[in-house]
Amino acid sequence: MNHWLILPILLPALVAPLIALTMRYDIVLARIFSLASAAALLALALILTGIAHDGTVTSYLLGNWAAPFGIVLVLDRLSALMLLLTAVLAVVVLLYSIGGWDKRGRHFHSLYQFQLMGINGAFLTGDFFNLFVFFEVLLIASYGLMVHGGGRDCVRAGVQYVIVNLVGSSVFLIAVGLIYSVVGTLNMADLAVKVADVPPGDRALLVTGALLLLLVFAIKAALVPVQFWLPGTYANAPGPVAALFAVMTKVGAYSIIRMYTLAFGDGAGDLAWLAGPWLMPAALVTLLLGMVGVLASRALGQMASFAVIGSMGTLLVAVSLFTPMAMSAALYYLLHSTLAAASMFLIIDLVSERRTGFGGNIEVAPRFAQMGFLACVFFLAAIAMTGMPPLSGFIGKLLILDGVRDADWAYVIWAVILLGSLLAIVGFARAGSTVFWKSRSMEGALKSSRRPVVLSFVAVGMLLSGTVFLTVFAGPVTAYLDKTALQIFTPSVYVEAVLGHVWDK
Secondary structure: HHHHHHHHHHHHHHHHHHHHHHHOHHHHHHHHHHHHHHHHHHHHHHHHHHHHHOOOEEEEEHHHHHOOOEEEEEEEEHHHHHHHHHHHHHHHHHHHHHOOHHOOOOOOHHHHHHHHHHHHHHHHEEEEHHHHHHHHHHHHHHHHHHHOOOHHHHHHOOOOOOHHHHHHHHHEEEEHHHHHHHHHHEEHHHHHHHHHHHOOHHHHHHHHHHHHHHHHHHHHHHHOOOOOHHHHHHHOOHHHHHHHHHHHHHHHHHHHOOOOOOOHHHHHHHHHOOOHHHHHHHHHHHHHHHHHHHHOOEHHHHHHHHHHHHHHHHHHHOOOOOOOHHHHHHHHHHHHHHHHHHHHHHHHHHHHOOOOOOOOEEOOOEEEEOOOHHHHHHHHHHHHOOOOOHHHHHHHHHHHHHHOOOOOOOOHHHHHHHHHHHHHHHHHHHHHHHHHHHHHHHEEEOOOOOOOOHHHHHHEEEEEHHHHHOOOHHHHHHHHHHHHHHHOOHHHHHHHHHHHOOOOO
8 A cells, every 4th residue: 555645644633733732832843843744745745646647546545444344545636636735725824824923822733734634634535424524623623723813703703614514514424324324335436336226216315415415515615505604704714714714615626526426427327417407506606696795895805705705606617517628627727716815815914914903994094014015916816816817817717618618508607707707806906996006195104013024925925926837837737637637537447446346337
């Protein structure tokens, strides 16, 4: 077995309690170990991406128990891509945090490591029950991060976040119980083999379980009608926490892709592509709702949160078609939207703490420190978020528009995406002109209590550079994603790697 696969989960699982027990009073030592762990995760993600690069699917059997009876981790192009994206985001956000934000509480770095453990585990697990376990790790760690060093608004939003996700967890358990009662397995590969052979009399239970799982994943992905928790949660979360949360909604999108191409894909017989008819209309409404929210927002954090909802709608529109071309476009947009949203949340945090007394409210205020520089990076991030040329958001939306042109809903999808882009442009332009341009003409200047920290600006620059990288190297990136999409729609390779025998569907 390739023991590299366990390390993205094992490393943060060991470092987190080590920091909590021995370094919570020594911020310098906690920073060193946390940053070293994040850097090691980035190195591991690069190694695992190299292993999966040639299309090899690798499984890791914990305790050497053969699948489907034991716990299995699986590495393919998709999971390697998500691990790499998470590791890049983790390092950059941590650099921003150690500029001074992490001093607001003693347990930030240990919670941060537990969060990475949960995210990495969700991307690597080959079993739906263990996906539930890693979702719970995510929930606990993310709630701790959200209220860590925050005030009353953070706690209030955090309580709503926890309640919604606990309801989702309960539904998750009911769903996996229904599926297990019918199929007798929760191993993803084994489920793919057995779904088509379920007797007609049991299919109603199986469909109920599968659609309940879709509802759970929709909660994680902030998809209508269960998107209501996200604006308050992300807008009230501390800046670096909201930036890390940019990848959290992608866990929901990843789960939808994995579940409904593997277990309910082409080999599922009458149940093939079960999620598509439900996912498409929900994604279109999510896109429009998110962009209307951008236009109506009264605060920068709220605006960025609604933009995340809109971007998830755009992403899942492409996913819902379940074609290799549309899936490749969706993956490109997934990479772009994660980096763009994270950069926007960090920029908003920098702006808010310099506008003493005004925060992130979209209203005219006196000038503040580094106003010119922050106006420039806000402008770049807004271009990325709205999908305007020349950054990667424009390429991502073009790829999606191209990928859906043969769909039955093609004209509707084009109209909704273009209308959503227009709403986003107007919303971000209104916010930018109010906070930066109109404010420049006011008398006086605001004084910030926090010294400018170079690492904070470096972190923002790195995330924006990521969108530039996706633009300049769009050709090689899309070539890799085309191969990833083809592998997603060839589930037999995944099944054979996990179960060890040939699957002819």
